[in-house]
Amino acid sequence: MTGTGHQQRTDASVRMRVNKELRASHSGIRMDTPARVVESASVYEGAIFSVQERVVELTDVNNEPVRIHRQVVLHAPAVVMLVHDTVNDRYLIEREYRAGANMFAYGLPAGLIDKDENPEHAAYRELREETGIVPDNVDSCQLDHVRSCYSSEGMSDEIAHIYVMHLTHYHHEPRHFDADEHVESAWVSWTDLLALPISASNSVIAIQHEQLRRVTGV
Structure with a gap:
């Protein structure tokens, strides 16, 4: 096994263990289900960055959708x-x-x-x-x-x-x-x-x- 492969397996094992501990304190949201951007609108366009208003859909522990609102600054890397x-x-x-x-x-x-x-x-x-x-x-x-x-x-x-x-x-x-x-x-x-x-x-x-x-x- 290569060093990189071993490290990846170790990192995955750590994440699984830590995620199990985190789920014990959940606030009702399933964080193993990806969030989904369902709405977005540009509210500012500038030379260096822009700003979007987003509606993001999460999933609760009963597999029901939960929507949250966020503002996101879009910026070049x-x-x-x-x-x-x-x-x-x-x-x-x-x-x-x-x-x-x-x-x-x-x-x-x-x-x-x-x-x-x-x-x-x-x-x-x-x-x-x-x-x-x-x-x-x-x-x-x-x-x-x-x-x-x-x-x-x-x-x-x-x-x-x-x-x-x-x-x-x-x-x-x-x-x-x-x-x-x-x-x-x-x-x-x-x-x-x-x-x-x-x-x-x-x-x-x-x-x-x-x-x-x-x-x-x-």
Whole structure:
């Protein structure tokens, strides 16, 4: 049995055990029956995201339908990258205006995935466009996929593919920003990175993943 196959069997076993414990505290809804969107209407269309009003049908323990109402933000998937210059042991950080927090925030290179674009390709493209940094060749970068996480699964379908990029050799090319995009970037030490008030959840996940790697040496 392969390691992946064994892990899948283990994960399935854990889910079965945990689901049994969860069902003991059910609130009348069968969570082993998929929810079904029965109505949806667009209430806002913007350049970056849209909002839908949805009626969703659940199933109760008597197999009767139960309808709930939700608002969902539809958003393009994204990539977030913690970029590590392995030769000089330093990390790439950015600063730009973030409307949700209404502040100039420290963060990591990130961006939206274009339609039909591979997430890995998007990561390299966004790195080039925002910072001008381009690996010299395919052997100059080890790209570690940390996890793919919903930014806020209770209200949005936006999923972020989180990576750590370990660069050995790279060069600089001109940056390309959108018309209303303004980004600063700089290399900092690991100690300085940890001292910065980075609050975006996906960036924090990438940093904590790298912190574990640095501690364990894996």
